[in-house]
Every structure is written in C-alpha cells, then in structure tokens.
Amino acid sequence: MVCRVKFELINVSKIKNGKPILRNINLQFLSGSKYTILGPSGSGKTTLLRLLNRMEEPSSGEILFDGENIKNIPVTKLRKKVGMVFQIPVVFEGTVEDNLLVPYSIKGIPPDKEEIKKALTLSGLKESFLSQRAMDLSVGEKQRLNLARALLNNPEVLLLDEPTSALDYETALTLLDSVNELNRVLGLTIIMVTHQVEHMRILNGSAIYIENGTVLDKKTTQSRALI
Amino acid sequence: MEYTHTLVDLNYLDLIIALSLMLIAAGLYRWYRIGLEVALIIGTVRTFIQLLAVGYVLKFIFDFNRWYLIVLTLLVMIAVATRTVVQRQQRKTKELPYIVGFAITVGSGITLFVITQVIIQIEPWYEPHYLIPLAGMIIGNSLNGSTLAVERLDSEIASRRMEIEAYLALGATARQAALSCIRSAMKAAMIPTINSMMVVGIVSLPGMMTGQILSGTSPFLAVKYQIIIMYMIAFSVAISSFLLTHLRFRRYFTAEHQLREEAFS
Known part of the structure; x- marks a missing residue:
C-alpha cells in the first residue's frame, strides 16, 4: 500500500459564535488507512470532520487534500x-433506487445499474430493496442506504459522523463490518467519529482523541481509549 | 344586435340604503352575541371611506392624464404590494424588500406590457382607464403568489435542512440542494391561481367581468378580457415566484455551497 498523506491539517482552528471549538490542530490522515476520532460530546469531533469536506470553513489554518489546499x-x-x-x-x-439515482442526477450523467448494484451489495443491502420506499426502511437499513449513496460518487475518503449512534448494538456491529470491508476492498480512507471505545476497536484504526478542541498526545489517547 | 345597456347612475341615497342593510347585518350579529358587530361596522366604514377616497384619486389621475403620474401610481402600487409581502413573513431579512420588489416589478411589468401594448394596444401607451385597473389585478395576484412563495420556501428550507446538507455532502450545488424546496414554493404560489382558473365561470363570475357586463359591455367581449386576464395573472405569478424563490434561497447558502448557520437563527 502506498502510504501517502490524504489529508493534512496545519494549525487548524475553528471559532463559532466567539467560542473556540478547535484549537491549533495538526494532523495527518494517510491514504487507505482507518481513523477513529474519539472524545466527549462537544469536544469538536464533528466540527473537525465537517471541515474536511468543507461543510464548514476553518477560522484559521490550512487543510491539504492530496497535498493541495x-x-x-x-x-x-x-x-x-x-x-x-x-x-x-x-x-x-x-424508493431506494430513487435515492441511489441522486448522485447521478447531481453529476448530470446517466445512471449505471451495475454500479448501483455493486454499491448496494458493498453496503450490505440486497438488490430486492431497490423498489422499496426509502422512508419505510429500518434505521440501520437507512444508514446502509446512505453509505451506498455516498459510494456512487466513487469517493477516496469516507467521513462517518457517529454513524452507529442511532443503531442498536447488533446493527451497529454489522455496519462497522461493512465499513471495514469498504476499506479492505476499495482502499477507502475511513475517518469515523464515535464516542464508543468498542466501535473504535472494531474499526481497528488509529485513534485520535479530542478534548476541548485539542488533540491529545498518543499516550493520553491510549489511556483514555482503554477506559 | 348592438349592445345598448348602460350602467344606472347611483346617488348617495342609494349608498345609504345599502348601508342600512349593513346595520341590519350588524344588529343580527349583536343580537346573537357573536361579537363581530364592531368589526363589521369598522369594515363597513372603512369600505366606504377607502373606496370613496380611491374614487377621487382615480378621478384625479384620469382627468390629469399625464404619463408620469400614472407611472408613479404604478410604482406606489408595487411598493404597497412589496410591503404587504414582507410584513407577512416571519423572517423579514434586510434584502427581502428588494428582492420582492424586483420580482413583482419584473413579473407584473412584463405582463402589463404584453396586455396593454401588444394585445389591447392602448393609445396613448399610458391610458389610465386600462393601465391602472389591469395593473391592480396583476400586482394583487403577484402579491398573493409572492407571499406564498417566500413563506413556503423559508419553511421548507428550515424543515428540510438535513436533507439539504445530505445533498451538499454528495457534491450538489446550493441550487441542486434547494431545488425541491424551490419547486414546492413555486407550486404553493401557483395553486390559488390554478384553483380559480378551474372554477372560473362555473362557481364564480370574476369581478372584472361582472363589472364590464354591468357597465354595458357585451358578455363576449367581457369574457375575452377575462380570459386574457386569467392567463396574464398566471404568467405574472409564475415569473414573480420563479424570480423570488431563486433570489431568496441564496441567503441560506455561502458562495462555497455551505449552509449559512446565521440564516437559520
């Protein structure tokens, strides 16, 4: 595996309504690797994730993707x-199919049935779901549908913001298995926010612990993650 | 056969007779303690004063008959319509009066131009007997359409915020992400017009047509005018609500296709 840097954060800070959310973050995410961002609620985990796909802008600092700002x-x-x-x-x-056609309509290209089927299988949904009304799916199935829909853009990185928090224990575990599979089969870089240490273990990636908007050092992270 | 009917003149005694019927109505409501009699009387008085005043204003405009006074009248009508649309909104943002004013001006302006200059070809171009009542109907309907469009767009964007974010996260532009809300707002703006087009002549006779028939116009000519008016109203609602929704949704997004947090607070 080529371990090049996918994302690099240089001195990234974020202030919201006059309150610092993230302070001077320096991080690297390697291509094809898995990361879990842990920390108490309100620590800035979700904000960090949202900076990476520019759902929000950092107040200062730089974020590089494949070396480019x-x-x-x-x-x-x-x-x-x-x-x-x-x-x-x-x-x-x-329907589920209508949902999966959205990425194509955004791009303005004709849908590829084979690609849709592949995304569906990789996300752990059966083909028979296609004709079902999306609103009628269980929460776990809806989350898989979200995964499949994101895959149809052929992403290089997948950001997961506490994807299992609305799911029951068993469903959460199988979803994490699917995420692991995506990393293994497609080589996707996975960055997942969670507050559950067990989910971090199942994902089996590097742990990043955030508290009060700062990244804790490796040693403290290990001690926190063991709690 | 030539149509020779002319409208019977009315004097103030006739108005007083009509007024006495209102007193009977108010008395009935008071007797049954419905509690609306004061509002009924205020409404009665306001109708009297407002319409009488407008009668004098129109008479002055028609007699004076100068293009600048007529254009000024149209601008005042647009300004009042704009104010009404803005006042009915929950989110009265700084830019709202400008975009509403622009949308109503363009929507009604094009419509009014086509109906007066291309279809009826009034002479001179500012002939107030045509321009002012037609403008009143078109601007009035644009007002209703615009009110509904802004109201629906704002509520849809607020309630479908997560859906919009999901679209953006898939790489959609702000417009793509807001499209279903824009559609829903444009639909809400047009539905009253469609409803009235569906039942016109069956359930109700439109005011303008009734007025023309009463004043001696042949029913066929009155109907032709009414048909044109109905189409023009629908057109002006379509243009106004299209412009308005497209100018309005942008305030919810940054130039980088992010939701603007402060637009929701």
Missing part, C-alpha cells in the same frame, strides 16, 4: 471525493 479544489468536486455519512441517516423521497 482544499480551498483551491472546487467544493462540489471535493465533496464527491470525500463522501460523508451523518449521525442520523437522511433518506430522500421515493
């Missing part, structure tokens, strides 16, 4: 390369 990459292009799955799954009106 993300401000110089058209934002719609960046977000196709850096997919995101939210804490609460979002499904659009219509």
